[in-house]
Amino acid sequence: MTPNLPDSQRQIIYAKRPQGVPTVDCFRLIDVPVARPGPGKVLVRNDVLSVDPYIRMRMEEKDSYAPVMAIGDVLVGRTVGQVLESHADGFAEGDWVVGRLGWQDYSVAGPGELQKIDVSLAPQTAYLGALGSTGITAWVGLMAFGKPKAGETVLVSAASGAVGSVVGQIAKLKGCRAVGIAGGASKCALVKDAYGFDDCVDYKSPDFADALARAVPDGVDVYFDNVGGPILDAVLPLLNNFARIPLCGLVSQYNETEPYRVKNLREIFNRRVTMRGFVLSDHRDLWPEATRELIAAYAGGHLKYRETIAEGLENAPQAFIDMLAGANVGKQLVRLRRA
Structure with missing residues (x-):
């Protein structure tokens, strides 16, 4: 029996499908008993949650690349936490782990669900961001599908965000010119200075299209797109x-x-552009190489990151809503606390 383990824990469950922007009543905070791990399982105390x-x-009515959540499900999300009790080979009490364990204080999981x-190499929160799936997403998208070459121009939307910021830093390490798109002067300053x-070009500025063209005088060889919509339309005529x-x-x-209807789609044909949607889970074979490069870049002082941290599981819904509106800088996290 794990000492000092409470009988109950908090979860946030999916309460209502949003119509447009999610609202806090799409989520509900409940108390449930803390489950105990059986053979081959471990009990994890979730310390920090990533909202992405x-x-x-996953809140839609129809599946996209992943199954939608059902009303009443615990919200999906990646966490970093510590093993409190283990009945699984390879895991011991005190181990720090990352897993998609959901919006809750404690989770029971098997070894295949945990990393x-x-x-000692980096703070645990970094493994939810630049050194975790976020950084790996940036690396896989840029290296496997962007295929940057030294001297090329790499343009990145949402450049101050957790993925976009890593993309630009990798591009610089590969000898490319990195140009970002972000919302507001302060975020653009962060993209350049940090x-x-x-x-970096402010998409909120009244002369955005002209400013973007000035920022890429030699055109764009790789456009890492995180946002779609009108910004994609503005970029398409600038592609090489x-x-x-x-x-x-x-x-x-x-x-x-x-749905937004892309107006400049013809440019993809005219310029013989390759556009590839990708989902990280399809490329697990690339994760080890990506992780090695990211850790080496961090250890060498070449990979910086920022975090916005909300306090308390009860504040996760608002943190998620604010993140969708672009209120965060870098990775949006929630530090879990019991009341």
Whole structure:
């Protein structure tokens, strides 16, 4: 029996499908008994939760690349936490682990659901961001589908975000010119000063299209797209022949009730562009190489990251809503606390 383990824990469950922008009543905080691990399982205390844009797609009525959540399900989400009790080979009490364990204080999981992490190399929260699936997403999209070459221009939307910021830093390490797109002067300053991009354009500025063209005088060879929508339309005429577009996300569209119709789609044909949507779980064979490069870059001081941390599981829904609106800087996390 694990000492000092409470009888109950908090969970946030999916309460209502959103119509457009999610509201806090789409979520419900409940108390349930703490489950105990059986043979081959471990009990994890979840310390920090990551809230990510893909969760919004899981709230739809129809499946996308992943099954939708059912009303009453515990919200999906990746956590970092510590093993409190283990009945599984390879895991011991005190191990730090990452897993998709949901919006809850404690989780029972099997070894296949967990990844052990080394918190002596970096803070545990880094493994939810730049050194975890977020950083791996950036690496896989850029390296496997962007295929950057030294001297090329790599353009990144949502460049101040958790994925976009890593994309630009990898591009610089590969000898490319990195240009970001972000919302607001302060985020653009962060992209250039903290992450080392060569330039950044504010998509909220009234002369965005002209400013973007000035920022890429030699055109764009790789456009790493996190947002879709009108920004994609603005980028398409600036692409060079045989440019590549890794399509990582469409965050500008997740809350829309009517789909955006791309106006400049013809440019993809004219410029013989390759556009590829990708989902990280399809490319597990690339994770080890990506992880090695990311850890080496971090250890060498070449990979920076930022975090926005909300306090308390009860505040996770608002943190998620704010993240979708772009209120966060870097990775949006929630530090879990019991009342």
